[in-house]
Amino acid sequence: MSPEPILVEQLSKTYQVPEREGGFGAAVRSFFKRKYKDVKAVEKVSFRIEPGEVVGFLGPNGAGKTTTLKMLSGLLHPTSGRASVLGFTPWERKSDYLRSMTLVMGQRNRLSWDIPAADSFLLNQAIYRIPDDEYKKTYKELDELLELEPLMKKPVRNLSLGERMKCEIAAGLLHRPRVLFLDEPTIGLDITGQARIREFLREYNRRTGAAILLTSHYMADVTALCERIIIIHHGQLKYDGGLTDLSRKIAPFKLIGVMLSDADSHDLSRYGTEVQNEEDMDKRYLQVRADEVTRVTSQLLADLPVHDITIADPPIESVIEQAFNQ
Amino acid sequence: MHFLKLISTFLKVNIQMSLAYRADTVVNILLNIMWLGWELLGLSIIFNNTTTLGGWGIGELIALLGVFRLINTMMASIIWPNTEKFNQSIRDGSLDYTLLQPAPSMFLVTFSRITIWRMWDLILSIVLIVAGVRMAGDVATPLNILTFLLLTVSGAIVLYSLWIVLIAFTFWFTKFDNNVTILQALLDAGRYPVSVYPAWVQIIVTYLVPIAVATTVPLQALRGDLTFGRVLIFLAVSIVAAWVASLVWKAGIQRYSGASS
Structure with missing residues (x-):
């Protein structure tokens, strides 16, 4: 047995x-x-x-x-x-x-x-x-x-x-x-x-x-x-x-959330892909490759009027969905 | 022992289920009383106009009616309700749960529903059989009574096996709701001695679909009409029928687990 x-x-x-x-x-x-x-x-x-x-x-x-x-x-x-x-x-x-x-x-x-x-x-x-x-x-x-x-x-x-x-x-x-x-x-x-x-x-x-x-x-x-x-x-x-x-294997990304003083006036596309996060509408979210996170973060802080910044793993739902679609 | 315990548990659960709806319960009791009255009326009409039917006297016919009712009780209290449940369980998938239980699936499918309102028909059937035998003035020897009982049981087994085969067909056809209607139609032919029917019907109900085995034959045994050899043949038929039915059932389950999703 x-x-x-x-x-x-x-x-x-x-x-x-x-x-x-x-x-x-x-x-x-x-x-x-x-x-x-x-x-x-x-x-x-x-x-x-x-x-x-x-x-x-x-x-x-x-x-x-x-x-x-x-x-x-x-x-x-x-x-x-x-x-x-x-x-x-x-x-x-x-x-x-x-x-x-x-x-x-x-x-x-x-x-x-x-x-x-x-x-x-x-x-x-x-x-x-x-x-x-x-x-x-x-x-x-x-x-x-x-x-x-x-x-x-x-x-x-x-x-x-x-x-x-x-x-x-x-x-x-x-x-x-x-x-x-x-x-x-x-x-x-x-x-x-x-x-x-x-x-x-x-x-x-x-x-x-x-x-x-x-x-x-x-x-x-x-x-x-x-x-x-x-x-x-x-x-x-x-x-x-x-x-x-x-998440590491399927989606080696992190989500960087930034709260900016005049939120809508900045173009974030050169830092990473912007994604919607319905749970937190105050911040704008960027999907960034894990190995780029440090560089992008310091760049964001240097270039823009950042009030608050968070770095998180993408939600598991979206990772799994990505896994289904591969 | 375990199976007896299971049957008694099923019986208990079914009594509880039957009592769950009060109006339904009352209607059921009334219906059954009416049904009995109807049957007795039909019988009295026949015998007010004739005293023999297919060579059988009135006492023998009453005993036959008793056996017929006995078999019918089995149909009404076990076969019909379980067929309904079985057909439904194939459609809604609850058969899966039945198959997952650690007890023979054929047993579970046979006894999970028992309509208790028809159980008292058992007593009526026995009364009819005893009264009929006495009226006929038959001096039934203990041996005749024993073969009668044996053949009643083996007749029930033959019918039961037919039923199993019929419902097992559902595994191949997915939808086969009229499965038992066929059996009931044939069984209704067993209400009268087979000898009243034309020869070709006699052949069908005795050999092809042996309904007569379940009704007329036990009575013939009681009258002492059967040779020892024929008794043995009928007993053998029931054993073969049960064996074939269990094979068909097994194949059906195999088919179900091979094809269903």
């Missing part, structure tokens, strides 16, 4: 998607003769994740994130390649494997709509064969972190989205999985809701040492939880490494 919880080698998945032109004639023709097109959802992706690691799995819509997570949780068979999670081959779907991992999909419901979550939890307890004392212990812990108790008595349909998500996540963790695959766990939640789930995941990871592979469209989730990120685009791995290294 391999010591690392997740090992992925050259994993590929190709879908056959029915394809036809628009229009009535084409619809009738396609009824009799289907044409299929191969869509490469994931192409030769490799990575490994160590125990206790929290890794952000990023990419634009349709990049292959969900497909990868589904292969790793055993729902999909890959077209080629290998994967091993906790020493199991996921798509063999052995009971012992299913009992030691979880997949939480933010856009799908696992809880029954008409009954309180507490009853669905008991059903899970029976299916996962969790002994009573262990169940109570885990539930108490989850309750402590997520404040579940007040939500347990209401039918799930009467819960708010944020409350429901807490219950969904808890339902996925009752069996104390050692590997967590989270697909957009904070989708649709407000800022406080997102922050709560984030805080919970961090604490859960700290307490249990479970490995977490997480996709999210909210960069805050990623920056708060993950030291390491994996970026895929068009099914291919684009980047695998530290979050902080990413």
Whole structure:
């Protein structure tokens, strides 16, 4: 058995998607003769994740994130390649494997709509064969972190989205999985809701040492939880490494913000590329190559009536976007 | 043991779900009482006008109705609701969660919904069977009763296997919502002894799609009409059916995980 919880080698998945032109004639023709097109959802992706690691799995819509997570949780068979999670081959779907991992999909419901979550939890307890004392212990812990108790008595349909998500996540963790695959766990939640789930995941990871592979469209989730990120685009791995290294590799730029006494009258184009920063409208911002920062700064200070100056890394969102587009 | 515990947990959860909506609950109870009245009325009309049907006397027909209702209870309380849930779960993707649970998927798909309102039909079916047998004046030997019970179970297994195959087709066709309507239509033919039907229908419902195995055949066993060899054949049919169904199901799941996105 391999010591690392997740090992992925050259994993590929190709879908056959029915394809036809628009229009009535084409619809009738396609009824009799289907044409299929191969869509490469994931192409030769490799990575490994160590125990206790929290890794952000990023990419634009349709990049292959969900497909990868589904292969790793055993729902999909890959077209080629290998994967091993906790020493199991996921798509063999052995009971012992299913009992030691979880997949939480933010856009799908696992809880029954008409009954309180507490009853669905008991059903899970029976299916996962969790002994009573262990169940109570885990539930108490989850309750402590997520404040579940007040939500347990209401039918799930009467819960708010944020409350429901807490219950969904808890339902996925009752069996104390050692590997967590989270697909957009904070989708649709407000800022406080997102922050709560984030805080919970961090604490859960700290307490249990479970490995977490997480996709999210909210960069805050990623920056708060993950030291390491994996970026895929068009099914291919684009980047695998530290979050902080990413800016250095992908976008070796700094942002220099200057506050000038008569802000609009100066032409800054000869110092660097001017960029918009909506969070701070008082300053004007220049994107400058990292190795040029000292020179440009002293030049700015010498040439212009500078009141205030800041030097910062570009926001991670824009760096990642740049990484997607490379 | 574990599976019995699971079924009882499913049952509990389903009772809770059924009780969640009060008006719905009341309507369900009323509907079921009406339905029963309707069935008894239909039966009395038939027997006020004739005393035999396809060579069967009134007592035997009542017992047949009992078996038919027994099978129908299985349809109404387990097969229909789970089909609905299954079709929906394929469309909204919640089948993924079912497949991730560490229990056989065929089992989970079969028992996750149980319509409890039809469960009391079980009692009615048994009453009908017992009353029918006594009315017919049959002196059923213990052996006849045993084969009757065995064949009722094996008949249910045959129907169940047919159902599994039908819903598993959804994995290939993506949308196949009328899957169980076919089964129900065939089953309705089992309301009367197969011998009332023309020969070609008899052949279809006995051998091709063996619905009669689930209804008429157990009764024939009770009447002592079946040879030992035929009993064995019917038992073997149910074992083969269950085996084929589980193979088709496995292939379907394989197909699902190969093709879905």
